[in-house]
Amino acid sequence: AQSVTQLDSQVPVFEEAPVELRCNYSSSVSVYLFWYVQYPNQGLQLLLKYLSGSTLVKGINGFEAEFNKSQTSFHLRKPSVHISDTAEYFCAVSSLVAPGGGADGLTFGKGTHLIIQP
Amino acid sequence: NAGVTQTPKFRILKIGQSMTLQCTQDMNHNYMYWYRQDPGMGLKLIYYSVGAGITDKGEVPNGYNVSRSTTEDFPLRLELAAPSQTSVYFCASSLPGPREGYTFGSGTRLTVV
Numbered sequence: 001a002q003s004v005t006q007l008d009s010q011v012p013v014f015e016e017a018p019v020e021l022r023c024n025y026s027s028s029v030s031v032y033l034f035w036y037v038q039y040p041n042q043g044l045q046l047l048l049k050y051l052s053g054s055t056l057v058k059g060i061n062g063f064e065a066e067f068n069k070s071q072t073s074f075h076l077r078k079p080s081v082h083i084s085d086t087a088e089y090f091c092a093v094s095s096l097v098a099p100g101g102g103a104d105g106l107t108f109g110k111g112t113h114l115i116i117q118p
Numbered sequence: 119n120a121g122v123t124q125t126p127k128f129r130i131l132k133i134g135q136s137m138t139l140q141c142t143q144d145m146n147h148n149y150m151y152w153y154r155q156d157p158g159m160g161l162k163l164i165y166y167s168v169g170a171g172i173t174d175k176g177e178v179p180n181g182y183n184v185s186r187s188t189t190e191d192f193p194l195r196l197e198l199a200a201p202s203q204t205s206v207y208f209c210a211s212s213l214p215g216p217r218e219g220y221t222f223g224s225g226t227r228l229t230v231v
Binding site: 009032034036041042043044045046049051090094106108109110111 | 122158159160161163208210216217219220222223224225
């Protein structure tokens with residue numbers, strides 16, 4: 001079984017400041033890792049993903065995340081946030097060997113609400 | 119290129135009523151999913167399908183039913199609505215395997231009163 005813990009339910013940050021959203025996972029097998037973003041009243045959009053290779057992954061809108069296998073973490077970062085980054089951010093994990101393939105693979109964290117203050 | 123389309127966007131049901139949440143995708147994805155999202159709880163998988171005619175239960179299937187007669191459509195049925203089913207429902211689709219991630223619809227906000 002796999003699980004995802006997003007350590008902060010809410011993160012307030014001033015505009016143009018850096019931000020880090022924390023995500024830890026647990027799994028007994030190798031995993032794929034994802035960050036999704038949900039803007040108000042919208043569905044989720046894929047922000048970035050880690051499949052293999054370089055542990056630093058770049059995504060859309062200037063976000064990046066670093067996979068740390070020893071710490072079982074996949075923290076999301078942005079060096080300078082904008083008011084338009086206000087959204088809910090979800091970390092998700094999928095086992096490479098999920099019995100149903102992708103069908104039952106994705107486990108989501110509870111989300112972190114990023115609040116940008118002017 | 120519509121992606122994943124959900125209808126309706128909003129609905130209020132009375133306890134005991136039934137309804138179907140519609141979901142259609144135009145990306146020829148074999149895999150489709152229904153999630154519910156409750157505040158502070160993330161997304162919980164209700165049902166999923168790996169292809170036409172094949173469905174299976176997720177984490178929270180009680181009170182729901184699904185069917186998959188075509189690759190494009192994956193409707194979710196609530197037979198006897200209960201207040202506990204008040205939630206935002208998301209449909210998603212993907213290629214087989216998780217490498218490409220999921221494409222989500224914009225959601226249906228359901229209130230049961």
